[in-house]
Amino acid sequence: MPVSAEKEEYAARMNRLLDTYHTILFCNLDNVRSEQMHAVRKSLRGKGEVLVGKKTMQKRILALRAEADGASDADKKLAQALVEDNKLVGNLGLVFTNEAVANIQAVLAAHRIQAPARVGAIAPVEVVIQAGNTGMEPTMTSFFQALNIQTKISKGTVEITADKKVLSVGDKVDSSVAALLQKLKISPFFYCAEVAFYWQNGMLFTADDLSVTSSVVEDAFAAALSSLTAVSLATGILTEASFPHAVMDGFKNLLGASVATEYVFDEYNGKKLRQDAKEGKVAAAPAAASAPAAAGKPAAAAKVEEPEEEEEFGFGGLF
Numbered sequence: 001m002p003v004s005a006e007k008e009e010y011a012a013r014m015n016r017l018l019d020t021y022h023t024i025l026f027c028n029l030d031n032v033r034s035e036q037m038h039a040v041r042k043s044l045r046g047k048g049e050v051l052v053g054k055k056t057m058q059k060r061i062l063a064l065r066a067e068a069d070g071a072s073d074a075d076k077k078l079a080q081a082l083v084e085d086n087k088l089v090g091n092l093g094l095v096f097t098n099e100a101v102a103n104i105q106a107v108l109a110a111h112r113i114q115a116p117a118r119v120g121a122i123a124p125v126e127v128v129i130q131a132g133n134t135g136m137e138p139t140m141t142s143f144f145q146a147l148n149i150q151t152k153i154s155k156g157t158v159e160i161t162a163d164k165k166v167l168s169v170g171d172k173v174d175s176s177v178a179a180l181l182q183k184l185k186i187s188p189f190f191y192c193a194e195v196a197f198y199w200q201n202g203m204l205f206t207a208d209d210l211s212v213t214s215s216v217v218e219d220a221f222a223a224a225l226s227s228l229t230a231v232s233l234a235t236g237i238l239t240e241a242s243f244p245h246a247v248m249d250g251f252k253n254l255l256g257a258s259v260a261t262e263y264v265f266d267e268y269n270g271k272k273l274r275q276d277a278k279e280g281k282v283a284a285a286p287a288a289a290s291a292p293a294a295a296g297k298p299a300a301a302a303k304v305e306e307p308e309e310e311e312e313f314g315f316g317g318l319f
Contacts, residue, residue: 013051014051017049017051017094020096020098021049021096023097023101023200024096024200025094025101026087027196028194030091030191031189032193036193039111040111043107047099048095048097048099049096049097051096055088058088058094062083063083065079066083087204092196093193105210108192108195109192112191113190113191116188117186118178119175121172123172125189126168127167127181128163129149129166129181133154133159134159134184137156141153144160146176147164149180150164166180166181194207225241229241233246251268258274
């Protein structure tokens, strides 16, 4: 069956994009206007390219790439994820890029527009009408009563006396709610091309994965390492994470013993540290385990860790 020139051109373009870019963002375009997408395309110049079209054609192109001789593992995985698992459905626009996904998402969010609640639309957010004067004539009271909204007449206009939730997330907008919001000149919804999922480095990620940035991973790793170090120190089980702290604790005890006795060590400027601690110039720093000097008294009553704990770290023989 002959293929039209238009389809051949579309297939050539999609194949070029697949060969050029390693990241594909699949964006939900419901309620997104054509002028929005035009602005998005303009902002993405030099960063990525947008492709829209029939999903059956896109699936066919992906399947042919996966079945072709010399198909890469990435082509096969992409066809498996999108075609065989039927992910490529609905009103999705494809954004091809080699930039960080978060950067492209920021471009998409920059073109978000405010829109009224149209009949039949699905509410993406909760909509609450705030109490206050509406500026509407008293003849509209019955309209509010039909929607169970409490009102009163104030200075010749209708005033809403209590906040009223008219839509929850996922609710379908009916004609009454749409008319009410229109009369109140409320446009409660914001629409933009939102990332539903994305393909990168041979893997399919959800939109929630965008919140897992490098800093989040680093913070989680640091918190886990801190917890491991605390457990190691508390149990006396020496680990690579707790070893520097164990050495420092031993040094603090050694400095504390030096302050409490006549013993002086020359390493690590021990003589000066001992003298400063006795004169109150340092409050157990670095000897944090030592008791600080009392008012008018030298810091001679330095605290020494329990011998059995120090022996577990190998410092019991120092004192």
